[in-house]
Amino acid sequence: MSVVERTSIIIGASGLVGSAVARRLIRGGRNVILTSTTEFTSRRAELGDLSNQIWHAVDVRDESQVSSLFTDPGTGSGRFDVVYCAGMICDKPIAKLAYDDWKRVISVNLDGAFLTVRAAFQNMAVRGEGSIVLVSSISARRAQAGQAAYAASKAALEALCRCAAVELGRFNVTCNVVAPGPLSGGMMEHVRPAVKDALVQRTPLRRLGSAEDAAAAVEFLLGPGARHITGQTILVDGGFTVT
Structure with missing residues (x-):
């Protein structure tokens, strides 16, 4: 199947990495379905009013909204890949981190990814192909003060990816993670x-990365x-x- 016949669903496309992935x-000629919980008018203008992009307002914390996205005729009628870019951060020391703040970070960064992977599972399994990419962070493995909720959610996201890779592999579906640094x-x-x-x-290459670097990965x-890469x-x- 050629690139132009494929659709990529980008969850959280109004953020820094999500919009870079969309661009x-x-x-590259792909059709894209883009979601956001925030106002995406500016991102739509930035990406251009093109026929190969469709925007949906989807709250990743809402199970029914996520499920509906994958049962929509425009989504379920063909082969698609999924990129989960939705995320939020709430940097506070553990002693000052309210439980509600913890739950909000986990609900977006982890629960939403779980709902997305589960919703995509059936379509991909039936078609016998597909790719899922979850966007994490080096915070999953490089501890920083004040990032308990964010780091925990991203570390769990990588564990979710590995389990999904094991379960989806027999259906010829891959699941991987891209973890940007600063x-x-x-x-x-x-x-x-x-x-x-x-x-x-502290960075060996002596420069900060860009959202485009993450999008390229x-x-x-x-x-x-990358057809033989999964769970990575x-x-x-x-x-x-590495430093």
Whole structure:
């Protein structure tokens, strides 16, 4: 099946990485179904009013909304891949982290991914092909003060991926993770210059990554070159985690 006949469903396409993935896949000629819980008018304008993109407002914490996305005739009528980019962060020390804040982070970063993988399972299994990519973070393996909820959710996301890979493999469906390191843009714009410089110095490549770097890894995992890769986490961190 050619690229132009494939549809990629990008959950959380209005964020930094999600929009970069959308741009890259659209440039590659894919049809895309994009979701967001936030206002996506600006992202729609950024990506262009193209016929090969469809936006849906989907709250990943709502089981019925996630399920409905995968039973919609426009989604379920053909072969599709899934990229889960939805995420949120709430940096607070454990002693000051409210249980409600913990649950909000887990519900978006982990529960939503579980609902997405489960909803996609049946269609992919019946068709005997498909790829799922979950976007994690190096925080899953590199502890930082104040990131208990975020790091725990991302570490669990990688465990979910490995289990999904085992269960989906016999249906010729792959499931992998892309875990970016510190990225320029987004939240990094609010980081003090001294902190940003320290991150750069700790990175062997001596530069911050970009959302496009993460998107390139996602595109690879969705392509034929990755057909024998599953259950893996691809670190896109410039070597940050090896120091």
